[in-house]
Amino acid sequence: MLKFKSRLLLAFQVMFCVVTCGGAYLANAAGEIRIEIPVVPSLDRYADLLAYPGYFSVALENNGLSPSLSSKLKVKERGRVLEIRNATLKYVSVKGAIYSYEAAVTLDLGVADSRLAFPVTIDLSNVSSGKVVATATPPLANLFPSELTDRIRIKAGLIANINSQQKMIDYLDGLAGSVPDGSKGAAALIEPILVDAYNKGGGPVMTRGHDVGEAVPLSDQWMLLLTLVIWLLIVPAALLYQRLRARRNETRRA
């Protein structure tokens, strides 16, 4: 049966936070960034999706929980690699409840690109008690300013969202229930996730680049303007005129 999901989401986001911010954490051990994330224990059922960070991020996107709102995700190597802008996360191995990844960020130094890579682990051994630990070990992590690490922790706290996690569980439960031959595990969920992503994606009718609020020529609005003039100016003026005339007649009669 598949396990976990939102943890992964959190973990990915935290890791990309770490990567893109150049980021760091209050490390107990030198050079280590360690973040504890609260999770719903039932996420444990889908933990093996952690071995497919690319597919897992697609599942998140299907639920409006994309790890990046401004950049398109790229899925590579049959879901083992996730790429967002200049950052990548690659699944390496799993030992017991500890999933290992390689996170990398490509830096443009003007004359050449430089790739900075470091290991990241996600420890699921305490999922049943509602905790997951994400650990990143970037170079010189203990030199990061405490404000930055605090911001990362706050960001991680915001990501640790019970509603999002519950939404993902419901979504994955729904997909698992729809697998026709009753297959279990991450492999059985991959196809439904990708089909769902296709169905939710835009087709040829989707108009990109056409924003709400674009200017409309005045010549296209003359009917509306005429209607407004009739109802807001001419009709009230006619009523007022009629009323004043009736009043004048009443006064004369009196």
Place this chain on the structure above:
Amino acid sequence: MNFNSKFLAADMQQARAILFWLTAVLMVAIKLVLVSDLSVTINYFPHDDSLYVERALALLSGLGFGQYDSRVLVKYPGISLWLAGTRLIGLPFLLSVNLTYLAAGWYMLAALLRCGTHRGIALVAFGFLLFNPITFGVEWTRVMREPLSVGIFVALTASMLHIAVGMIAGKRFWIHLLVFSVAFAFSLYLREDDRLLWGLLILFAAALVWQAKQRAGGWHDIRALPLVAVLLVPIGMAYAYDAGLREFTESHYGLPILHEYSEGEYPKFMAALRSIDSKKDNRMVMVPQETLRQLRVVVPRFAPVIDRLPPPGQGTHSCLLHGVCSEWANGWMPFWIRDAAFQAGLTPSLPAAQDYFREVRQDIERACESGSLKCTSRGSALVPPMELRWTRAYVAEAWRLAGMSLWPAPHVIEKPQLIYDVSVELGRKYQAITMTERFDTELQTNFARRVVLPVFISPLSGIKALIVTPYQVGACILMLTALLSFAWRLWTLDGQPLSPLGTVTLVVGLYFLARFLILTYVAVFMGTFESRMMFSTYTVTVLLALPFVHDLTSQKQKNAQI
């Protein structure tokens, strides 16, 4: 026999009065039971809820509104002062909002009775106020300005009624003028659109003068002092409050600026950005990406800010909420620019921020003059002037806003929230300031933990959702009836003086109309508002509708008898 019947009649009248007040008290008790299981909704909205809480915390710590950053002065300070004040006296925030609302309702009930409204009618109107579904909704429990604004506006209207009645009866109304002045002055720095209350004051004063002239039969016999006082006391109080607030910000931030979006250099800077011509012609986009690309080259001083701006895209709030996806809509870009300038270290203090935005504006103006940039003046305020070509958008926004005025979405809370999407640190700050009891750090940090203590649910909790639709239907019918009655009144009783209730309702109605038209204009450029913008309008209109209709019909009958 006569003697006995007189006593009997007096007893009956007294019994009715007691029954009336007992019913009102019972209604208040039911209302309190209905809302007893609501608690503050804790959110991380750094330009709204959490900003107000952080500023209140700083106020109580003697740090002004907090260390200067790009956000601290982007919203008026009223709500933070209220939060700090209620915390100082140990009153929980949500309770303070509910008490303000109830007290204002009670004050209004007394005003309606003074106006001669039938007790039954007054009680029904009071019921409409108490069981308003917006008071069971999520916007009501957030740390926002709207709920407070609604209660204060009810008090403002009630005080106007008391003043109008007092003037006709020749009685003293100084206490009510004081209530009006305090509510007026405080409201001016609560919500940005409450600056429009200056219009309400002028309308009210004009209506009182008109009423006095009609009663006196000319200008000569008018008692001028009370009329002048109605105008000058609120103005004096508003200016004193304004001066105090400005003195406070100057002492903490170096300049007497309360709101950076409407004062100082920032609106002029945004107007200069907007003046740069671009192929993008969208009412909701004043700083297109094309303009930024030009500015990056022409105004190098602004480049560090441009480099830090987030890119627009399909998943942004601008795209999801306003449908502006290839750019950032006006509801976001001005905030992003301020944030980016602060993050770049260019605006570390208020004077430095003013200098920086002035210098960039002057660079833009020089570039426009030299021809490096093609520019066209589009006003000098944050919101551009209206153009005829936006008529269709104006009508569309007016239609939407009218819908919200008649039928606002209350978002009633049906299940109590126990876990919030905020960090523990922020939750604790909320707890410290709002005194909310429903924030459990254990639950917040460990989703495996189960709720140990029982969660209180009001025995009437299920009724809240059931009230919504019947209430909204009834309220909508009432408002439309009041509107039609007023039109009929204009047609049939032309020239007849209005009662105090009619006068105040007319004043409030005209104010709402002006507010509606101005908000529509702002929505054309800033994007569609949420229905909470119309909560105060809705509440007061529903409250006054039935007494107003009753007042008009009874006046018609009186005139027919004469």
